[in-house]
Amino acid sequence: MATIFTKIINKEIPANIVYEDEDVIAFKDIAPVAPVHILVVPKKEIATINDIKEDDAYLIGKVYLTISKLAKEFGLAEKGYRVVSNCNEHAGQTVFHIHFHLIGGEKLGTMV
Numbered sequence: 001m002a003t004i005f006t007k008i009i010n011k012e013i014p015a016n017i018v019y020e021d022e023d024v025i026a027f028k029d030i031a032p033v034a035p036v037h038i039l040v041v042p043k044k045e046i047a048t049i050n051d052i053k054e055d056d057a058y059l060i061g062k063v064y065l066t067i068s069k070l071a072k073e074f075g076l077a078e079k080g081y082r083v084v085s086n087c088n089e090h091a092g093q094t095v096f097h098i099h100f101h102l103i104g105g106e107k108l109g110t111m112v
């Protein structure tokens, strides 16, 4: 089912897009939790990590390649950063189109 991220991909609503190609889009999170908070999103509508199929392996690899490039571009690579992808209720997923939070720009608290 289409989510707000499909509207961003289709340019029906605005977003601060920092990267885009035919498969992947990346834009700034509307509610950042750190100085750099970018959402890296495959354009294909996949609701949760549970729904990733064998055929999506290349796409998910491309997402991580994009994350690596953006981390360098935004000056996060050397000091470090965190990549988070929430799945379903216990993790607090709110948008059911898989996405990867790229978070950094300061010393991050421990996660658990």
Ligand code: AMP
Residues within 6 Å of the ligand: 004, 015, 027, 028, 029, 030, 031, 032, 039, 085, 086, 092, 093, 094, 095, 096
């Ligand atoms: P999650 O809770 O892991 O599903 O993450 C969803 C993220 O999407 C949250 O961090 C929201 O702040 C972010 N978000 C929701 N709507 C928008 C939007 N229109 N533009 C940018 N980020 C958004």
